[in-house]
Amino acid sequence: MNYSFTKEKLISASKEDLLHTIRQLQEENARLKAEKDEAQEALALAEASTAYIKAELQDVNFVFKEILESSMAGYWDWHMVEDYEYLSPTFKKMFGYEDDELINHPSSWQKLIFQEDIPVVFGKFQEHVASRGKVPFDSVARYRHKDGRTVWVYCRGRVVRWGKDGSPERIVGSHIDISVLKEVEAELKAYNVKVNELNDELARKAQLLEVSNAELERFVYSVAHDLRSPVRHISSFSQLLTRRAAHKLSELEKGLLDNIITSINRLGQLIDELLEYARMGNKELNYEEVSLDKIVKRCLHTLGYMMQGREIELKVENLPTIWADELMMEQVFLNLLSNAIKYTGREELAEIKVVGRETPTAYEIVVEDNGAGFDMSYQHKLFAIFQRLHDVDEFEGVGVGLANVQRIIQRHEGTIWAYGEEDKGARFHFTIPKKEV
Amino acid sequence: MAILRKILLVEDSKFDVQLVKLAMEDSNIQNELMCLKNGSELLEYLQAYGYSEIAFIMMDLNMPKLSGIDVLQRLQEMGHKINIPIIIFSSSQQPSDVETCYRLGANAYVVKPVDGIEFANTVQTLAQFWANVNIIPPNS
Numbered sequence: 196m197n198y199s200f201t202k203e204k205l206i207s208a209s210k211e212d213l214l215h216t217i218r219q220l221q222e223e224n225a226r227l228k229a230e231k232d233e234a235q236e237a238l239a240l241a242e243a244s245t246a247y248i249k250a251e252l253q254d255v256n257f258v259f260k261e262i263l264e265s266s267m268a269g270y271w272d273w274h275m276v277e278d279y280e281y282l283s284p285t286f287k288k289m290f291g292y293e294d295d296e297l298i299n300h301p302s303s304w305q306k307l308i309f310q311e312d313i314p315v316v317f318g319k320f321q322e323h324v325a326s327r328g329k330v331p332f333d334s335v336a337r338y339r340h341k342d343g344r345t346v347w348v349y350c351r352g353r354v355v356r357w358g359k360d361g362s363p364e365r366i367v368g369s370h371i372d373i374s375v376l377k378e379v380e381a382e383l384k385a386y387n388v389k390v391n392e393l394n395d396e397l398a399r400k401a402q403l404l405e406v407s408n409a410e411l412e413r414f415v416y417s418v419a420h421d422l423r424s425p426v427r428h429i430s431s432f433s434q435l436l437t438r439r440a441a442h443k444l445s446e447l448e449k450g451l452l453d454n455i456i457t458s459i460n461r462l463g464q465l466i467d468e469l470l471e472y473a474r475m476g477n478k479e480l481n482y483e484e485v486s487l488d489k490i491v492k493r494c495l496h497t498l499g500y501m502m503q504g505r506e507i508e509l510k511v512e513n514l515p516t517i518w519a520d521e522l523m524m525e526q527v528f529l530n531l532l533s534n535a536i537k538y539t540g541r542e543e544l545a546e547i548k549v550v551g552r553e554t555p556t557a558y559e560i561v562v563e564d565n566g567a568g569f570d571m572s573y574q575h576k577l578f579a580i581f582q583r584l585h586d587v588d589e590f591e592g593v594g595v596g597l598a599n600v601q602r603i604i605q606r607h608e609g610t611i612w613a614y615g616e617e618d619k620g621a622r623f624h625f626t627i628p629k630k631e632v
Numbered sequence: 633m634a635i636l637r638k639i640l641l642v643e644d645s646k647f648d649v650q651l652v653k654l655a656m657e658d659s660n661i662q663n664e665l666m667c668l669k670n671g672s673e674l675l676e677y678l679q680a681y682g683y684s685e686i687a688f689i690m691m692d693l694n695m696p697k698l699s700g701i702d703v704l705q706r707l708q709e710m711g712h713k714i715n716i717p718i719i720i721f722s723s724s725q726q727p728s729d730v731e732t733c734y735r736l737g738a739n740a741y742v743v744k745p746v747d748g749i750e751f752a753n754t755v756q757t758l759a760q761f762w763a764n765v766n767i768i769p770p771n772s
Contacts, residue, residue, distance in 0.1 A: 423723050427746045428647040434748030435654060463746040470725065478727075 269370035271352070273301060276364050289348070289372050291341030304338070309345075312336040316350065324363055328354055332366075335373070347377040409477070416473040419466045426466060430459045468595035471526075472580065475602055480520045482630070487514040487524065487560065491549055494528045501536045507545040514551040515558045518630040523603045530596040531562040531623055537590055538621065539566035556629055557609070563622040569615040577613055600625075637687035638664045639763055642674045642703070643721075644695040648744070652690075655755035663687055663763045671698025675706060686716050687763040688739075693722035693729060701729070704736035715769045717762050 260270065260283065269286025273279075280301045284294040290307050297303040308316070316334045323332035333351040340346045352368020433456045441449060491511050495502075517524075532547070539545030542565060552559040569577065569584045576582040580598035604611045604625045611625040639656075643649050649667050656665050668674050674689070675698065693700035700720055717739040722729065730741045742758060745751045 420724065423746075424645065424648075427723065427744060427751070428645075428651075430746055431651050431748030431751050432647070435651075435752075438749075460746065467725075467746070474726070 270367070271304075271370065272365070272367045274365050275362075276358075286370050289370060290338055290346060307338045309337040309339070323352075324354065327357075327361070332368070345374070346372060347374045349373045412473045412476045416470060416477070419469045419473065422466050423463070423470070426459055426463045430456060430463060433459065465595070468599070472595050472599045472602070475523065475526070475599055475606070478523075480523070480606060482518055483521055484516055485519045485521045485524050486516045487528075487551065488516075490521070490525050490528055491532070494525060494532050497529065498533055498536060501533060505536075505540075505545060506543065507536070507539070507547060510546075510548040510550070512548070512550045514549065514560070515553060517558050517627050519607055519627055520603075523606070527600050527603050527625070528562075530600045534596065535562060535564035535566065535621075537566075537592070538568070538585075539564050540590070542566060554626075557626040558629065559624060559626045561622060561624050563620065565620040568617050568619050568621045569613075570617050571615060574613065574615075578611070635685075636663045637763065638666045638685050639759055640674070640677070640686050640689045641665055641667045642669075642671065642689060642691040642695070642700070643667065644670050644692060648692070651748075651751055652755050655752035656759060658752060659756040659759065661756065661759045661763065663759065670695045671700065671703035671706075674698075674703055683716050687768075688717040688719060688766070690719045690721050690758065690762075693720060693724055693733070701732055701736065704733060704738060708736055717766060717768070719758060719762060721758070 269289050270281075270283035271286055272281040278301075279299060280303075281299050282297060282303060287294055287297045287303075290297075305313075313336075316336050319334040320332055322330045331351070332353060333349070335347065335349050338346045338348055349371045350368060351371075352366050354363040354366050356363075356365035358364045433452055437449065437452050437456070444452070488511065491514060495509070528549075532549075535547045536545070539547065546563075546565045548561070548563040550561045550563075552561070567585065567590070573584050576584060578597050578601040579594075581594040582598075583592060583594040601611050604627070607627050609625055609627040611623065613621060613623045615621040641649065641652055643652070653665060653667075668677060671691075674691070691700045691703065698706070700722065704718070718737065719740045719742060720733045720738045721742050721744060723744045725743055733741050740758075740762075742754060745754055
């Protein structure tokens with residue numbers, strides 16, 4: 196609307212016009228007043244909202260700080276342009292300082308951090324900046340506590356305001372004390388080192404033991420072998436003497452010579468078995484398919500001389516074909532069967548059973564007899580070398596057989612055990628693990 | 633009647649030599665027993681006299697200087713075409729020894745029995761078989 200009044204217009208205007216104009220002006224005035232009221236109302240509302248939002252924000256801030264403080268995490272807020280960094284009380288407490296003991300400035304923590312850790316932290320920060328915040332900023336650094344100890348801190352932060360040129364202007368983040376974790380980690384590491392050391396030590400000792408065992412066996416072998424010749428000579432010459440001079444000797448003298456021969460032959464047998472024992476330890480296992488049924492039959496044939504004139508009920512059942520060293524398995528059965536035949540020598544009717552069983556992982560063989568048996572309280576001596584549970588006069592033998600059997604079974608990764616009762620019989624069990632052919 | 637060939641005993645133990653001698657005396661084997669103390673003596677003998685007078689060689693394994701196995705190895709290396717039997721007579725029962733000896737051309741491997749009577753019997757059986765039963769080419 197044009198409110199310019201000219202002389203000409205005033206003159207030409209009628210009273211009506213004037214009144215009209217006044218009315219218009221009055222209306223306009225009222226409208227403007229209403230607009231002003233409206234605006235004032237809106238402003239009041241806006242002020243109220245702002246206050247409310249401010250209060251809300253303060254609350255959020257309070258809660259946020261509470262959470263951080265209660266989680267024992269320190270909080271920092273670095274305004275780079277203003278060269279100011281807020282450091283929360285917990286942040287300072289982590290290093291042993293009260294809130295007023297450290298100023299809110301980056302120099303506060305830069306004095307406490309281990310100088311050699313600064314490049315790591317800044318490197319991480321550069322990555323974060325270079326990626327415009329895509330690569331998170333987190334790092335682990337050591338700080339010096341007021342009392343001198345080291346505090347391990349896990350720091351995580353984020354640029355929250357960027358300058359127009361892409362430089363960071365404000366960064367916020369948190370500090371978490373991970374010293375305890377680091378201690379545990381160090382302890383664990385030390386523990387692992389110790390465990391590894393112990394393992395190495397154990398392996399070394401096992402190896403030494405193996406070497407010394409092998410040496411011992413070689414020694415036993417060579418000693419036994421060297422003993423064999425003189426023993427053989429004593430035996431042979433005593434026998435020749437008996438044969439050639441018998442007519443010149445009294446019965447007593449012949450008896451004395453006989454004792455020499457018996458003793459020396461026993462020594463010879465002992466040496467032979469010792470040699471066999473040492474050989475079984477040194478020999479490499481030659482795995483092949485072995486029919487135990489065939490082996491048992493062969494052994495019984497070999498041992499036929501022991502069974503002559505005897506009443507023996509033999510039962511051979513369900514013997515498997517296994518993966519083993521054939522010669523060694525033959526040794527096992529020769530020993531167990533000859534024992535069974537020997538120790539049933541006093542029975543009118545000897546019963547000897549050889550039975551096979553199968554488990555998912557192994558074959559189990561049981562050799563059972565109804566002979567002299569043994570006292571279970573001497574069980575531990577049963578498989579020990581040179582240990583005998585019966586008098587030589589009662590049942591001959593030198594005490595190597597079962598030691599050898601056990602060693603062969605063990606070398607096949609199997610186990611052997613036995614049950615017995617005096618004058619009731621003995622039962623030997625052994626297992627040989629199934630092997631992939 | 634043809635001249636009886638000699639039995640060559642290569643043995644370092646004088647006791648074993650005596651045992652073999654006694655066993656031979658107690659038998660009706662007529663062949664002469666010639667005793668050499670070790671492998672070197674055997675090689676020297678063979679170099680000097682050849683094989684023509686020998687029925688068979690009975691040799692111990694464990695001897696000073698050249699062992700039985702060394703002798704077998706030398707003979708093989710020298711490319712000797714040996715047509716007379718070599719019997720190893722040893723106290724070793726090591727399967728590896730037995731194997732090696734056969735691989736190197738031994739004709740038999742016999743373990744010295746511990747029992748004196750058995751020892752004598754074994755020597756007599758060996759002498760009887762290898763000197764009188766077994767046949768070798770006439771020109772060896």
